[in-house]
Amino acid sequence: MVGSGIGAERGILIRSGEAIQTFKDVKVMVLDKTGTITRGEPKLTDAVTAEGVEETRLLTLAASVENASEHPIARAIVEGAKERDVKPGEVSEFRSTGARGVSGKVGDETVLIGNRRLLEEEGVSGLEALDDAMAELEGKGRTVVIVAADGQALGLVAVADTLKEESIEAIRGMHDLGLHVVMITGDNERAARAVADEVGIDEVQAGVLPEGKVDAIRALQKKHGNHVAMVGDGINDAPALTQANVGIAIGAGADVAIEAADVTLVRGELTAVVDAMHLSRATYGKIVQNLIWASAYNVAAIPIAAIGLLHPMIGVIAMTASSLSVIGNSLLLKRRFTRENPQGKST
Structure with missing residues (x-):
């Protein structure tokens, strides 16, 4: 809940906890060209x-x-x-x-x-x-x-079509996260490669018709495992967004694409994909920490209670402390992800 709330405050709408958990494992980021890397205003x-x-x-x-x-x-x-x-x-x-x-x-x-x-x-x-x-x-x-x-x-x-101002920065951020970045476009190879070289794309699939995008995503999933996310904005992107393990829609795009996506970037900026990835990984980290904290209380207290050495009131206090530690640890995410530090970098 805290992770989703932080995302919403920053224009990153995440539909479910499952999307957060899947997002952290993404290894391949697929980008549509027009309206995603470029402004979509040729x-x-x-x-x-x-x-x-x-x-x-x-x-x-x-x-x-x-x-x-x-x-x-x-x-x-x-x-x-x-x-x-x-x-x-x-x-x-x-x-x-x-x-x-x-x-x-x-x-x-x-x-x-x-x-x-x-x-x-x-x-x-x-x-x-x-x-x-x-x-x-x-x-x-x-x-x-x-x-x-x-x-x-x-x-x-x-x-x-002109590049979005943040495209180069966003793709650099994806590389810093260890992602393999792929651009899929209906443009010809030469035009697509010129754009890809300018922004630093790793792999280009050009001349892909709208109905071929789903097959392209499936091929990437087969090659890289089920760790493929896609960013798109058009009506033609909706089936591919659904096929991807995590579908990410640009908020200014078509309604059907937004409906098909797991994550919606209200700001419409590609850098928000990087912010969402950092948030996903940090949120999952907090989930693991909370499980460890809660388990530690129970592992320590249950044997003591079983042999009759733990007073019931102390057990109540321990259970309450367990819940409060989980809540407090989760809220620390809000301190980490501020507007001045959207990627939650350690300071």
Whole structure:
């Protein structure tokens, strides 16, 4: 109760005592990228056109189709196009293929927007001419989509998401706790690796579709034992949060993710994961200490009482002292975890 109360005061909501006990044994911390490591507010950064294609046409077609989508990347493209005085047109027959891309008709043209794998499957031509530009943009950590019309690649549109200020500090803190940190993302390998290298991620699993996150968690559990925690914020993260031994939801994320999680970070800061880990370990330590104290009283007093050398009133006093020592020892957690010392470090 004391541990949960301390967590609540610091914006760390722990659903059960079981979560506290499981959390202390976590060895692998899995992080979603968008909205967890990054702010989840991507901005349009680049528009690269194929030979003979005007940038205005590229952005008009891209913004027109993406305007029918609610995905953060879609919103970034639409808003970025508007900032460049490009207005989206009307779109019909809009279709989404999940994390791979979208399509629709703008006027008489059939527009397809997505990753290279999707466009290759659809038989789009002219992709090779954009390879160098795509590699360069992805190497900078940007998410790149290809825009095609009537089976011909027109160019690239790139968006970038900024890191949360505390991400590097939080991941450093996880390493100090001995955790193996894994990032799972639907982004391509190059863009994901650029972000991972910047913040110090140990392992990257890129190109993972939403439905593949559960399988990724299962694989990590099989490899590292049942000691895997995951931090996520989106609707697509909910099944993986449930599969993880400890699911941790960012408080500003989707309601379904929060409902599926064992721990909710109200502050929305990744450093709170480190604070929660310290709190979990310290709380479990107090549980062990309390068991030792309570057992010591009974181990010492029961044999003495059995041979008739312990007065009943002394037994009452000893039992009361046992309870008070447990309560007092638990309350010492509050002295250890102050707002100035959220990780309970010894002073």
